[in-house]
Amino acid sequence: MNIGKAASKAGLSVKTVRYYANIGMVAAYQDPQTGYREYSDDDVAKLQFIGKARRFNFSIEECRELLSLYQDKNRPSKEVKALTLEKIAEIEEKLAELQGLRDQLHHLATHCQGDDRPDCPILEALSASPDR
Template sequence: MNIGTAAKQSGLTTKTVRYYANIGLIVPYQNPSSGYRDYSESDVAKLQFIGMARRFNFSIEECRELLALYEDRNRSSHDVKTLTMLKIHEIENKIKELQSLKDQLSHLAAGCDGNDRPDCPILDALSAGKGHG
């Protein structure tokens, strides 16, 4: 099938699918006479797989690893779980960081009247170099 159909079936844009072909992530057969890419059902399954992994915040390079595991009938589930646990910890750290950021900003905002006077504890704090330790 043509790239447009493959894109529709996998829920990606043609731009994205073409990009994946260019970086060697999912390279379909390419008709030599027309130059058109020709995607198989199996290619579409992989595109869907990648789409899901991307939605789970896996990077392209991580997707490449996952795809290799996905295609390897002899892989151990241990390898996949390791990658997943790493990703979970990464997300946890990001959450903690953002939580701390939010707390500090909330604290600043709480001290600011938000009226038409120029006094502003937020700017004072920013210029005093406070916050984040």
């Protein structure tokens, strides 16, 4: 099938699929006459796999690792698990950071009148002398 159909089957944009071809992630056969790429069901499965992994916040490089593990029928599952646990830890870190930000901003917002007067604790906090 052509790239458009493969893309829609995989739930990705044509641009994205072409990009994956360019970086050698899912390199479909390309007709030397027309330049048209030809995708197999197997390629579509890989594209779906990548799409899902990307939605799980795995980077392109991590997807590449996962994909090679996925294609290696003898892979040990511990490698996949390790990658997943790392990703979880990364997400936890980001969560903590964002929670901290939210709490601080929330604190500032609740102390701000939010009216037509110029005094604003938020700006005061932002302009306070160096915080470290």
